[in-house]
Amino acid sequence: MTPQNSDTRSLMYLHTFGVAVKAKNIIPVFRQKNLTENKHLLEGNFLVLGQGSNVLFVNDFAGNVFVNKLKGKTILAENENEVLLKVASGENWHRLVRFCVQKKWGGIENLALIPGTAGAAPVQNIGAYGTEVADVLEFVEAVDIASGEKIIWQKKDLGLGYRQSNFKTIWKNRYFITAIGIKLYKNAEIQPNYPMVRETMEKMFPQQKHDLTHVFEAVCAIRSAKLPDVKKWGNAGSFFKNPVISLADAHTLQANFPQMPHFSVENGVKIPAAWLIEQCGWKNKATDKVGVYPNQALIIVNKGGATGAEIWDFAQQIIASVQENFGVGLEPEVQIVF
């Protein structure tokens, strides 16, 4: 969102929930040196913000917010099969996906239309339709904000998992990611193994030899139909992660709820959070300001004028209700900023 507010401390147009909150200072970062040139801005709390599409500010933020504006793309290496691309962290993710598809470089086409910046992609290891950024990520460059030290991590050191990385846990609010390196594939085989993408693509482009553009267009069509427009409904996408429970707990739940959808994953059984939320009667539930998005129970929307505390309170009621009915703890996918 573009700032449209004369209050230079307002965060309202800098995050997609659109809550009327302020920061102590808002500092746009156009160059890496903007981070380190004003040491006094590093005193107290600080937060790095990309496009604010995965945060909920519960209150005013009593610290400085660095807004990422770093731009640029460089090819680091290329051969007939692969391209290693370095992307400055403030680049828009969806525009990057479109750029790669136009170049016929495969790997991230399933991640079209995910809002936000390239630099935030590893923070929660963004994913959709069977692909995660971890599938193409090679390295992350960052600056330790307090010391100004530059660091480069290889993918294996980032603690990447399902909507998870060290940036959300042990490294939280410590580093400013300045660039990411991704490996893309030329002449990539089109294998949209996610049924909904395959079916949509076949419907949109019948009897054609499919290419990356078709996957990209199908993903954009699915997402545009299913997800709320942030300009109309403040939201941050899926509010909750799909819980992963132990095999034993899954068996117990299945005995009581035989119709419960479930998927085996490496460390247990994943249950769709949307199903749990709907079963607890939250579909279409809303107050005058906050509600569950009618087309997708995982999304909580600001219908207009909600405070961060009201949205967080609504989310906590959903968590309590799923815990009470299923004994399953829901975890927010969104970064909650107190």
Ligand SMILES: Cc1cc2nc3c(=O)[nH]c(=O)nc-3n(C[C@H](O)[C@H](O)[C@H](O)COP(=O)(O)OP(=O)(O)OC[C@H]3O[C@@H](n4cnc5c(N)ncnc54)[C@H](O)[C@@H]3O)c2cc1C
């Ligand atoms: C409608 C909608 C649909 C969505 N769909 C998906 C989806 O399909 N899959 C998915 O995975 N996500 C999805 N999201 C969530 C969101 O788009 C992603 O998490 C995205 O990567 C956030 O990017 P951002 O730049 O807006 O990050 P922000 O919201 O600004 O920041 C998110 C977190 O990352 C940290 N951060 C951001 N940039 C940096 C940086 N440069 N250095 C260090 N830390 C940083 C912030 O401090 C914060 O903790 C969706 C969101 C919306 C609104």
